[in-house]
Amino acid sequence: MTTEEITIHVDADTAKAFKATSAQKRQKLELLLNLKLKESLSNSDSLLEIMDEISQEAINKGLTPEIIQSLLEDE
Secondary structure (H helix, E strand, O other): OOOOOOOOOOOHHHHHHHHHOOHHHHHHHHHHHHHHHHHHHHOOOOHHHHHHHHHHHHHHOOOOHHHHHHHHHHO
């Protein structure tokens, strides 16, 4: 499978956590994001609507940048 690089804007804490994690963990996260994007784009909802829903769901469940950082550090 060939790949292409795209740019996605995230908050500063998420970007910092992503950059600080291991190459292996980044590769896993990229694969997960790739699969989620494929799934989301095949639906009729717009990507922005889906991303908003995902963000709101994460906030509702208490997911914070600090928790994300903690999860990434556990790896």
